Amino acid sequence: MLDEAPNPRSILDDYPRLGPDDSFTFRCDKGMDCFGCCCRDVSIVLTPYDVLRMKRALGLSSTEFLEKYTISPFTKEQKIPAVLLKMDPETRRCLFVTGGGCSIYPHRPWACRMYPLGVAEPQNPTPDEGRFHFLMKEDLCHGHGEGRKWTVREWIEDQGVEQYDMMGQAFKELMLHRFWDREQELKPAEIEMYYMACYDLDRFRRFVFETKFLEMFDVDEARVEAIRTNDVELLEFAMLWLRFALFQEKTLRIKPSVAEAWRRRTAAQEQSGEGAPGARQERLANSHG
Numbered sequence: 001m002l003d004e005a006p007n008p009r010s011i012l013d014d015y016p017r018l019g020p021d022d023s024f025t026f027r028c029d030k031g032m033d034c035f036g037c038c039c040r041d042v043s044i045v046l047t048p049y050d051v052l053r054m055k056r057a058l059g060l061s062s063t064e065f066l067e068k069y070t071i072s073p074f075t076k077e078q079k080i081p082a083v084l085l086k087m088d089p090e091t092r093r094c095l096f097v098t099g100g101g102c103s104i105y106p107h108r109p110w111a112c113r114m115y116p117l118g119v120a121e122p123q124n125p126t127p128d129e130g131r132f133h134f135l136m137k138e139d140l141c142h143g144h145g146e147g148r149k150w151t152v153r154e155w156i157e158d159q160g161v162e163q164y165d166m167m168g169q170a171f172k173e174l175m176l177h178r179f180w181d182r183e184q185e186l187k188p189a190e191i192e193m194y195y196m197a198c199y200d201l202d203r204f205r206r207f208v209f210e211t212k213f214l215e216m217f218d219v220d221e222a223r224v225e226a227i228r229t230n231d232v233e234l235l236e237f238a239m240l241w242l243r244f245a246l247f248q249e250k251t252l253r254i255k256p257s258v259a260e261a262w263r264r265r266t267a268a269q270e271q272s273g274e275g276a277p278g279a280r281q282e283r284l285a286n287s288h289g
């Protein structure tokens with residue numbers, strides 16, 4: 001929850017690395033004179049699981065939650081859209097902060113749980129140099145050096161981060177995929193599909209159940225029933241779908257009859273000159289209309 005994120009190079013070079021059993025002294029409670037200061041003017045990037053937890057806690061659809069509580073700035077340098085928690089345009093405060101603290105505390109995002117710990121990982125990790133934690137120290141936060149001693153492991157457990165890490169694993173793998181190293185930008189339909197599958201889960205559910213999706217893909221009955229009602233299962237399925245649609249991995253199976261029809265259609269299109277590279281991906285991306 002930094003108003004200005006530290007430079008990744010300086011984290012790797014300058015910040016002391018903390019392992020799971022390293023400790024720090026920190027206090028954060030309503031008695032602190034800085035209580036709530038860190039919930040103002042911050043850039044909090046949300047994960048798909050963060051969105052799922054918050055929209056469910058607020059009883060909103062994912063579309064409503066995204067519209068009301070998030071922004072999704074998208075610059076030319078970005079390959080994929082990021083979703084950030086919206087701040088009040090006048091006060092610059094998080095829309096969930098109250099005099100008594102965070103109004104969605106049991107469902108607060110991963111970044112809010114982790115603070116004041118950060119996580120970093122070199123681009124090419126080695127057995128000696130991999131993922132590590134570091135301590136973020138800002139003048140506005142008076143909790144450092146106060147209260148009790150925490151090991152990194154204890155903090156992570158106390159803040160309920162493990163469940164978020166577990167649920168975020170498939171998304172992390174998606175984000176770290178070598179596919180993103182390519183120069184080519186995603187097409188608008190692919191960006192839209194990525195946003196929907198990662199964050200707008202209720203819309204993604206309609207895409208699965210209200211289009212020809214289940215006529216095209218072999219999804220076993222137990223999974224169909226699970227994704228109909230369970231958001232966590234649906235999110236896991238959405239990650240598989242993105243790997244299939246964007247990376248062209250065999251994470252989903254097209255029904256043999258559909259595959260055969262596609263083969264015939266592609267052959268006919270190639271003969272007529274419509275089968276240019278990328279056309280298949282574009283057709284898939286457009287198929288959620």
Ligand code: SF4
Nearest residue numbers: 039094096097102112
């Ligand atoms: S979600 Fe809660 S903890 Fe996070 S910035 Fe907003 S009020 Fe603070």
Ligand code: SF4
Nearest residue numbers: 028034036038141143
């Ligand atoms: S101690 Fe730090 S984290 Fe806790 S309320 Fe104060 S500024 Fe926020």
